[in-house]
Amino acid sequence: DPRGPVLGIESSCDETAAAVLAPDGAVLAEAVFSQTEDHARFGGVVPELAARAHLLHLPGLVAGVMGRAGLLPRDLGGVAATSGPGLIGGLIVGASYGKGIAMANGLPFVAVNHLEAHALTPRLPGLLPGGAAFPYLLLLLSGGHCQCVAVEGLGRYRRLGTTLDDAVGEAFDKAAKLLGLPWPGGPHLERLAKEGDASRVPLPRPLLGRQGCDFSFSGLKTAVAQAVAKGTAAPADIAAAFQASVAAVVADRARHALAMAPGATALVVSGGVAANSAVREALACVAAGAGLPLVAPPVRLCTDNAVMVAWAGIERLRAGLTDPWDHAPRPRWPL
Ligand code: KG4
Numbered sequence: 001d002p003r004g005p006v007l008g009i010e011s012s013c014d015e016t017a018a019a020v021l022a023p024d025g026a027v028l029a030e031a032v033f034s035q036t037e038d039h040a041r042f043g044g045v046v047p048e049l050a051a052r053a054h055l056l057h058l059p060g061l062v063a064g065v066m067g068r069a070g071l072l073p074r075d076l077g078g079v080a081a082t083s084g085p086g087l088i089g090g091l092i093v094g095a096s097y098g099k100g101i102a103m104a105n106g107l108p109f110v111a112v113n114h115l116e117a118h119a120l121t122p123r124l125p126g127l128l129p130g131g132a133a134f135p136y137l138l139l140l141l142s143g144g145h146c147q148c149v150a151v152e153g154l155g156r157y158r159r160l161g162t163t164l165d166d167a168v169g170e171a172f173d174k175a176a177k178l179l180g181l182p183w184p185g186g187p188h189l190e191r192l193a194k195e196g197d198a199s200r201v202p203l204p205r206p207l208l209g210r211q212g213c214d215f216s217f218s219g220l221k222t223a224v225a226q227a228v229a230k231g232t233a234a235p236a237d238i239a240a241a242f243q244a245s246v247a248a249v250v251a252d253r254a255r256h257a258l259a260m261a262p263g264a265t266a267l268v269v270s271g272g273v274a275a276n277s278a279v280r281e282a283l284a285c286v287a288a289g290a291g292l293p294l295v296a297p298p299v300r301l302c303t304d305n306a307v308m309v310a311w312a313g314i315e316r317l318r319a320g321l322t323d324p325w326d327h328a329p330r331p332r333w334p335l
């Protein structure tokens, strides 16, 4: 185990986050500052603004979690910072800040892959009795990522499928925008869909039944645009039909992915879209059909956070893996 608590830092997109975990994974303190309001009026994340906001908020967040954990930097056993994939400006801010703390206090530094952090989240102690055991199937469903990954061990990830165009959260956000909802639109669309009837609007279910477990959402988005333009269907019905279509597609892809990951002990869903109850219900069905548990971490651990980064750092430190000071953040960094 690391010789003291581990500080985690997340700054790859529009959440600035810091967390301190004990060497056994217990969360001592955590904080997330969401920049959503800074970017909402632009209808999406503006990379330059994001980087500046990380620079502004990170020192206070780190001081806050250290203070609440009752720790000084020299008490730490290591520092882990997301170093990719993501927006390069924010990655440089977070990784440099983390390296500075580590260097000044003689601590090991871990450059964390953001996708690996999402992938290892279900192993956080306390989430599942005993933690998720390797191997398991991970569905990463967020605004920036959409993939099926067989998680076979630390550092052993097999990507089984990914999106051919938009990520699923991006599809939610684009469909919501077409329906006139504010950004980010996923949660607004889910609320609107509750008042609608999916059967009133026929929408395509891209790649449903197709071999493999890739995703595609651009055709569905186009169909939503056409339904909106036609002006005959109620927005709530369009929202309900869109959500039903996405849930059906995600369930179908998950079923195929499970067939490609023999021996999986659980179906794990993560990313912001894992908050969607229609998607969760559809995946619960798939998991039950395969006789596996569906593991859906609490929403605050599914969306971007630093607890998962610190935890990935602990797993890597336990395996003796650290990174040099000249480790360069990477905007693209496949698992
Ligand atoms: O994981 P996340 O917080 O950030 C990254 O993209 O990395 O995911 C955000 C995405 C957004 O596209 C948002 O619209 C979507 O997750 N989302 C939802 C819901 N809550 C968040 N999509 C559908 N239904 C929801 N309830």
Ligand code: ZN
Residues within 6 Å of the ligand: 114, 118, 142, 303, 304
């Ligand atoms: Zn993420």
